[in-house]
Amino acid sequence: MTTPSRYWREIPQRYRGEANSCEKCKKKFFPPRLICPKCGNRDLAKAKIADKGKVLSFTIIRVPPSPFKDQAPYAVGIVELKDGVKIMGQIVECDFKDLKVGLPVKIEFRKMFKEGHSGILCYGYKFVPDS
Amino acid sequence: MEGIVGYGAYIPRNRIKVEEIAKVWGADAPSYKKGLMLEEKSVPSPDQDTITMSVEASKNALKRAGIDPIDIGAVYIGSESHPYAVKPSGTVLAEALGATPEVHTADFEFACKAGTEGMFVALNLVKSGAVKYGLGVGADTSQGAPGDALEYSAAAGAAAFVFGKKNVVAEVLDTYAYMTDTPDFWRREYEYYPQHGGRFTGEPAYFKHVTGAARGLMKKAGMKPQDFSYVIFHQPNGKFPFKAGRKLGFSKPQIEPGWLVNKLGNTYSGSSPLGLTSTLDIAKPGDHILLISYGSGAGSDGFILKVTSRIEDVRNLAPLTRDILDQNKNYLEYGEYAKFREKIRKAD
Amino acid sequence: MRDVAVIGIGMTKWGELWEKSLRDIYVETALMAIEDAGVDHIDSMYIGSMSSGIFVGQEHIASLLADYLGTSPVPSARVETACASGGLALRMGFMEVASGMNDIVLVSGIEKMTDVGGDKATYALGTAADQEYECYHGVTFPGLYALMAVDHMNKYGTTRKQLAEVAVKNHRNGSKNPLAQFPFEVTVDAVLNSVQVADPLRILDCSPITDGAAAAIICPVDMAQKFRDHPVVKILGSGQATDSIALSQRNDISWLESTYRAGKGAYEMAGKKPSDMDLFEVHDCFTIAELCVMEALGMVEKGKSGEAVEKGRTAVNGDIPVNPSGGLKSKGHPVGATGIAQVLEIVKQLRGEAGERQVKDARTGLTQNMGGSGASTVVHIFERD
Numbered sequence: 012m013t014t015p016s017r018y019w020r021e022i023p024q025r026y027r028g029e030a031n032s033c034e035k036c037k038k039k040f041f042p043p044r045l046i047c048p049k050c051g052n053r054d055l056a057k058a059k060i061a062d063k064g065k066v067l068s069f070t071i072i073r074v075p076p077s078p079f080k081d082q083a084p085y086a087v088g089i090v091e092l093k094d095g096v097k098i099m100g101q102i103v104e105c106d107f108k109d110l111k112v113g114l115p116v117k118i119e120f121r122k123m124f125k126e127g128h129s130g131i132l133c134y135g136y137k138f139v140p141d142s
Numbered sequence: 143m144e145g146i147v148g149y150g151a152y153i154p155r156n157r158i159k160v161e162e163i164a165k166v167w168g169a170d171a172p173s174y175k176k177g178l179m180l181e182e183k184s185v186p187s188p189d190q191d192t193i194t195m196s197v198e199a200s201k202n203a204l205k206r207a208g209i210d211p212i213d214i215g216a217v218y219i220g221s222e223s224h225p226y227a228v229k230p231s232g233t234v235l236a237e238a239l240g241a242t243p244e245v246h247t248a249d250f251e252f253a254c255k256a257g258t259e260g261m262f263v264a265l266n267l268v269k270s271g272a273v274k275y276g277l278g279v280g281a282d283t284s285q286g287a288p289g290d291a292l293e294y295s296a297a298a299g300a301a302a303f304v305f306g307k308k309n310v311v312a313e314v315l316d317t318y319a320y321m322t323d324t325p326d327f328w329r330r331e332y333e334y335y336p337q338h339g340g341r342f343t344g345e346p347a348y349f350k351h352v353t354g355a356a357r358g359l360m361k362k363a364g365m366k367p368q369d370f371s372y373v374i375f376h377q378p379n380g381k382f383p384f385k386a387g388r389k390l391g392f393s394k395p396q397i398e399p400g401w402l403v404n405k406l407g408n409t410y411s412g413s414s415p416l417g418l419t420s421t422l423d424i425a426k427p428g429d430h431i432l433l434i435s436y437g438s439g440a441g442s443d444g445f446i447l448k449v450t451s452r453i454e455d456v457r458n459l460a461p462l463t464r465d466i467l468d469q470n471k472n473y474l475e476y477g478e479y480a481k482f483r484e485k486i487r488k489a490d
Numbered sequence: 491m492r493d494v495a496v497i498g499i500g501m502t503k504w505g506e507l508w509e510k511s512l513r514d515i516y517v518e519t520a521l522m523a524i525e526d527a528g529v530d531h532i533d534s535m536y537i538g539s540m541s542s543g544i545f546v547g548q549e550h551i552a553s554l555l556a557d558y559l560g561t562s563p564v565p566s567a568r569v570e571t572a573c574a575s576g577g578l579a580l581r582m583g584f585m586e587v588a589s590g591m592n593d594i595v596l597v598s599g600i601e602k603m604t605d606v607g608g609d610k611a612t613y614a615l616g617t618a619a620d621q622e623y624e625c626y627h628g629v630t631f632p633g634l635y636a637l638m639a640v641d642h643m644n645k646y647g648t649t650r651k652q653l654a655e656v657a658v659k660n661h662r663n664g665s666k667n668p669l670a671q672f673p674f675e676v677t678v679d680a681v682l683n684s685v686q687v688a689d690p691l692r693i694l695d696c697s698p699i700t701d702g703a704a705a706a707i708i709c710p711v712d713m714a715q716k717f718r719d720h721p722v723v724k725i726l727g728s729g730q731a732t733d734s735i736a737l738s739q740r741n742d743i744s745w746l747e748s749t750y751r752a753g754k755g756a757y758e759m760a761g762k763k764p765s766d767m768d769l770f771e772v773h774d775c776f777t778i779a780e781l782c783v784m785e786a787l788g789m790v791e792k793g794k795s796g797e798a799v800e801k802g803r804t805a806v807n808g809d810i811p812v813n814p815s816g817g818l819k820s821k822g823h824p825v826g827a828t829g830i831a832q833v834l835e836i837v838k839q840l841r842g843e844a845g846e847r848q849v850k851d852a853r854t855g856l857t858q859n860m861g862g863s864g865a866s867t868v869v870h871i872f873e874r875d
Contacts, residue, residue, distance in 0.1 A: 068641040070633050070637050071686075074688070082189065089743060123189070
């Protein structure tokens, strides 16, 4: 799976939602990009993603990849944040029967998985219902 | 004057009732409920640990503090359940808040006292002028051995405090520490569960240090129990804080707002700090608050706080501790609890 | 550009081929195609394979397989666009022949998937998604397609039963395909009560883990009848397109833009429109995929695919036959091989050699081969002279 350097490189995005944006197209990119795919602008400004949004689609993973075995079954969704950024993440603290398109959610900091018994611990964002 | 500029709490939503644990071990639930005044405790999900709870509690503290995280010069997490044996928890917290790289970070461990240790050091760095703001967090996902008395209380939660000199919601008027070497509770390296000295954890350990710290601090400050609107003691079970209060001359109404243990359990390093958050949630400007922690090993830290008028402005900028505790609960059966707490032996 | 024809095809029965290695499977299949074409040599070869490195620990398979096929020192290249690798191998070979650089090219696809356990296979397939921003969150391929399914159901009222009908239809077709991994029929009830994988998808909505290969020989049309007297099947159009690798980055989660674009390119090159096609072989890695592909290829309007399947329009005897071979669902899905197996079915159908599953009077056909959650698509259009 992941390695310490690969994990470390994504820390700004995963821990605190660092993004960037094209001022010309008024579009925010998460993860940050080096070039705006729409207009070719390379002068992108630092930005942060919103911490709230709503569920666009969701599923419940019953057959998980091995690092996620202990968590299954769990919900994964695509969320559109208030700033228009769309991201994927687990939706936790929500009974499966309450999952629906349009559900308001907010970001919480969670442990994503462990690298076996002795490897690094991998953290990041998940979504919880925003009541 | 320096003091708390923002505070925040975090408690996982999972709970397990005393009856559910007692059922598994053939124990007498009513005696635990009456004897230890415990009803249920919080349980972390598999994706929650000291680090994740510290981040969420600290985010709540920052909402109330309204400061730029880059101005935080010190980040300390006190816990006896740091997820790594070697590798700091505080660096994750500092990164998640956006306080890096000009920040001093350390992890504290002193059984249940580590949280107030972090607060103590953060406060004193602010006081000395070494940092503009300091963050002290108490957090734990405590483990009691299956079937042990501790299993009924060992819980999970976090409380975070930002200290500064401007816009404080509670001034820290005085501090005190009282410590001896007393082996009442310990966990050796590579051991999964802690061990304890049974009744030895009471009089010579908890009560001696809690009352010693409270008396010493009040004497130092020239104050008496009646001068305080509220007092928070470390809460290993429901009974101990009330008994300590009686010994010192505090009344039930002074203790109750910060007494969360019956519904929360013992959150170890988060215990008395969480009690402080729920007390700040209801305190009025001018109120004096006494906070006395306890950590086995053993020692107590004491703080005298005076609430300012700013409390009214910031209180509702983050969730209130009693609301977090009472809302959105998810009750677990023992099997699920055992799975969440990794008490089940599995294949690789 | 020269016109290009498919003159030979080869494929052995797919499944869990415990006795056979990657090189065994490849050589058997390639020899069948060479035999079918009747050529005495090849000038060049392309191999589509998604992840031989993870599945069998072997990279550099282009040279390995040329060596074991006995074709070294001809140039050989492995190409990869996840599950669209096979389709890409054909496109690469097509360009080489069309350009005049070489005449007789062997295009093939292969995957030997069962040497690793289920966990590792899930991991290998997952590498076709965004590792850092999708897989990091625990999503799987069934999960990604389930997200499309929920979106499609939510937007268009597509039903769970309509999804099941795709599997039922493909298994009915596959039951008549002796090379299929699962050549048996299933019922709607069986699909709806099969094991849950990623809600709302169940195991019978998913294509299986398969060992297998498929191969084809292509050459300039004017050489096509030099070797054997098969009816000549021409490649009229080739299209390929990409989209964001992360599903969340798309404007419309259940719209396959890369399939739409690749289809558009192929239709334009061929001078054909969707209604000109007599049959389609499409990438039904999951039941929902077939529905989304039907819409993106312009076979039906957006949102109308479920209804079309339910009404039987996509059956072998329907007006828009889809996956007469049994599709990935019944035939199996050795990921890199799938794109070439689709070509094999179209060639058989256009030659009139498809037996019980023959689409009547089939003259034109289309293949659509897709990688990841739709980040790559390759489309080809074929016609019998």
